[in-house]
Amino acid sequence: MFAEPPPAAAWRHRDARAGFEVLRSTRTGGGWTLHGVTTAVEDGTPWAVEYVIDVDDDWHTRGAEIVHPIEGRRVSLRRDGPGRWLVDGLHVPELDGCLDVDLESSAMTNALPVHRLRLAVDETADAPAAYVRAADLTVSRLDQTYRRLPDAERHQRYYYDAPAFDYTACLVYDETGFVLEYPGLAVRV
Template identity: 35%
Template sequence: MTNHHVLTWHVTESGGYETAWIELDGSTLRARGRVVGTVPEPYWITYELKTVDDFVTQRLQATAEMTDMTAELDLRRAEDGRWTVDGEPAPDLYGALDCDLGLSPLTNTMPVLRHALHRTPGEREFLMAWIHVPDLTVRPNRQTYTHLSASRVRYASGTYRADLTLDADGLVVAYPGLAKRL
């Protein structure tokens, strides 16, 4: 059964908003979104995200428009686990299953759903293809997700921690210090 969502978050950390059209179908996710922010500078981002089975990222395409420049990103993960960034190999991302678009509550969904961490106990560490906003540069990033209670998951990266509230579909409702769904 396919679940369709159109969600908007007030992204306080960027002084902006994100709206995403999301399709959850079994163990796959597709999304198209638009992001507008004012911090660290005014920007507008459009993106398309596609996962394959088990919510593993297959491709993220994004375009960011800023005052003086435009950045584009074509991030892909092949079946053998190799990543490319704009067609160039990215061996430092090998082993990552997910992308994480900076300042976007949507991209916290994939690792949570893969391990049902919004429903069942557990803690998982991930290597992520983390995308800096607004310039869309990509780098590896280690993150940990820990089930706290029904619909509550702790996100951690380095010394940063946030306790996320998720809905029954594993989509972020509140991300303290970052975003809140409208």
Template identity: 40%
Template sequence: MSEDMKIVRWHEWDGPGIEHLELRERAGEVLADSVVICSGQTPFAVRYRIECDANWRARSVTVDMIGSGQTLVLVSDGEGHWIRDGSAVPELDGVLDPDVTVTPFTNTLPIRRLRLSTGQSADITTAFIRLPTLTVVANPQRYTCLEEGRRYLYESRASDFRRELEIDADGLVVTYPDFWQRE
């Protein structure tokens, strides 16, 4: 079985925080394994692991708060039904993508899954994972392809937050203004 492995690092836009991601793609699955060290008023570190099928639909998300012993485990059937720690999460019905607040990687999931052409937009809802609290809420978003394979507009449909994301040929974020920049 052939495996394609990439190592990607991002650093915080204005701070010492860093993320180290190993992304593996092989027949039938995509696996992201990462550690993020966040600065700020209350610095923390987190490890997350996201497993997707070959179509970039999340199948499981595990988030470990380093040092606290807190862990979140979400499992999806890939069709919009989620289980958290063994119990169904009906408020996430229809959601396909996780969105972990501290990483630009989770923007890659809808970008790769939707495969939008220049000028196309898609409204989605994500399983928004807030850290360090590990709370999960449904979060409405919109992705617009500005330039295929190069630039996307990310917008929250719940607020006025929006950022233009520069991506590489693999759909991985290169710049996320005010938050993350690729090394």
């Protein structure tokens, strides 16, 4: 469905915040390691977040390590069986049923459910995620939905809905399944 991800990618944050995200993707035995760094200023507050996300060949998230490199804070997420999550080693029932990690600081993490779901045109799926806030690395459940729209100019498009943020948008993806346009948040460079 998608070509292999590029070894490196970058996004410029825009509108909601000013900043940048860079990613290195590495093929590992049985999946991919996605190592990225995001930096931004949002509402006058600067932040930096570093992440390492491990996914299997079908893009199911196995785990993630997220760090505030300047402040020294960190959080570890691990899937413990189908849809069960451990946060810093403790089971968090609120996250049961989540299959992806979604980082507030990252445009790249919207690639995880799209790769995993492999939706046909006009197909819709719920994709609840373990959501990590940029400012303090708190983890909560984020209910979200993806509906694949007809392709445009060789790009896949998805209607994205995150009711908790009263946010809907048409996300545009390249042939590798990485976001090109994330309205109000980021654009691929």
